Amino acid sequence: MKAEMRRDGQQRFDVLVIGGGPAGMAAAVRAAECGAHVGIVDDNATLGGQIWRSESEHGPTEDAAKWYQRLLTAKVTKRCGVRVFHQPAAGVLLAEGSDDLYELRYGNLILATGARERFLPFPGWTLPNVMGAGGLQAMVKSGLPISGKRVVVAGSGPLLLAVAAYLRRHGARVPMICEQASWSNLARFGAALLRHPAKIIQAVQLQRELAGVPLAPKSWPVAASGREVLESVTISRRGKLETINCDYLACGFHLVPNTELPQLLGCQVSSGYVQVDELQGTTVQGIYCAGEPTGIGGVELALVEGQIAGLAAAGRAQEARKLFAERDRARRFARILDQAFRLRPELGKLPSAETIVCRCEDVSYSCLQRHASWRAAKLQTRCGMGPCQGRVCAPATQFLFRWNPDSIRPPVFPARVESLALAGRREQQAAQ
């Protein structure tokens, strides 16, 4: 039975796209519209990425609806709930679904793996009901009742405002939004928004939805408290401490790109981002990258990079070039975003000696402080060796200790034993 599923799971695509957010969807659509046989794979149950997922209560945004429709018309093969974990040979990826295994072969590959929230440790951050800002939003989208709950939103980045507005629409009470960036940085970011017509509308809408919610700049959580679950959070607000009772703390410090898969495939990453040429090609022939992994820039940049990658992977470089001016505009916005929400060094002083940094293995700050590098800490303390494979603690230790994670080893996600066995057989075949 298992063997049969494996055979059925073998498929070949001219262009294979990993990641079904805006960048991946745009890439798949443009490549398929050129006549290529295209597949798109996503770890989540539906396409749309974190930003477009289950917007059903308002229907998808106009932009999203357009791309969903084009994806359908272009006959792109979708595989949702499927995670890539290994490349046993060039041009082959192994992926795992909840009960089955896929062997995906490709001519060209487009990596649109998106980003995740950056989490920074502070006393009490491991208490249940302290979640990411996007994390709590995802929970509400998947059924968590939030009406009447008190939610402090904290951290950094434009996501905080979007999440606070979303939570209020669903009946949450938001006593405060704590943004670590200074008022002058926020003002510069606001001014930049006004130069992007599409973003003005979003900004005006947000302002209306967040009326009456204090947005506190230069503020961040210093401790979360509670017996079994969160009961209150202490905030440093322009140098003064205040404690707010709450049911949830939605806390994320902007975003970090998901570069694990690109790194596994040998794509060069520098300063945390996947290096790409003008056609979104990585340093590995036939592998393209689009969206947040090449630089945090939001949905507009993701869509245009995705389109360029899709066209280029389908052999339409000339057509792709027509989108360069649009990409330049979106990249200028990305640079402003990066400057405005740069993390202040004080945040590195938040953990106490006992604060857990690696949540999988419960490794405390004081245990890590003794080590000189990520590799040494991993070997001595098991930091980053748990199931998340450092996805949470590596960006944190990069900020706290300036450690750089070393090479990525397969599997990039924990995989089942039978999946690893197939990976082994394919590697042997490739070597012969």
Next chain:
Amino acid sequence: MSSQLTVTVNGTSVTVSAGTTVAVALALAGQACRTSVTGEPRGPLCGMGVCFECRAIINGKLHSRTCQTLCEAGMEVKSEK
């Protein structure tokens, strides 16, 4: 109103709407997803399948990411110790 279904969380029945994730069912039951290696209760953090803090036992399958799994009628969920 969307259809309702019932799952068991640590022996207690929880009724949820179709489309609800197992992570949410655990929260509704007031149960932690797992106990950490030093004995702390833990719940979801990232909500998108990256952090593995929400892992629990679903129908006997260990280390299942509950934020990525939708509830099905009759599902048996246990916190991971």
